[in-house]
Amino acid sequence: MASGIKREPFTVVVPTMWKYPPFLDFIQDLVDFELVGEVIIHNNNVAETPNHPVLNHSKVRHYAHPQNIFVNPVFNHGVRTAQHSRICLMNDDVIFDLRIFYRVHDILTENTGIVGICPGLSEFKQIPFECGATKIVPWTGQHTFGFGCLMFVHREAYIPIPDTFHLYYGDNWIFDTALRSGRTNYLITDAFYYTPYATTCRNLPNIDQNLAAERAAFDHAMAEFMNSLKKTNQ
DSSP: OOTTOOOOOEEEEEEEOSOSTTHHHHHHHHHHSTTEEEEEEEESOGGGOOOOGGGGSTTEEEEEOSSOOOHHHHHHHHHHHOSSSEEEEEOTTOEEOTHHHHHHHTTOOTTOOOEEEOOOOGGGTOOOOOSSOOEEEEOSSOOOTTGGGEEEEEGGGOOOOOTTOSSSSHHHHHHHHHHHTTOOOEEEESOOEEOOSOTTGGGOSSHHHHHHHHHHHHHHHHHHHHHHHHHHHO
């Protein structure tokens, strides 16, 4: 990193149901890091809240919900109430190289689209992990499996997720509305990163039924968004 560069901190937003044991230890790493100004945790499973000192840290805002409000409302609330303009939207089952914040900071502005992780999986022909150099490249059609697990967005570029779908397709909405608004999205590649994937979602009931219902809601909302863009540009 070049010396003398003043970087503004990030707000980190994360929903959790406490299914990934290393989660709060990683939150401790985040609050100890200079580029994390605050962490907003939405607790969707109060009964299983662990006893961990980081929940009382001055950088942590902990919202405990009597019932699961799911992920999309959490992201909307986090962006709306964030103290900082650069925002990290993350799943609670990821661990990543904190140098990512440096790389993202230098590219993320109000004119940027969404920046998200590319885990480098060969089965999806993604840009492979090579040495952990951590590079950010424009999205030009590459497969986006894993992208929604770790995303960064500027508050001024964020278009709130409609309240007609709560669990799925939030990352699709953020990604697609950025593109359709004329912004460039980016991939974080060759970065040290780990997740077991879907630690919480895999155990939820009625997955296929909920996916279908929320897909229909997403398609309807996206059609309305595209119509609003057309009217604006007329």
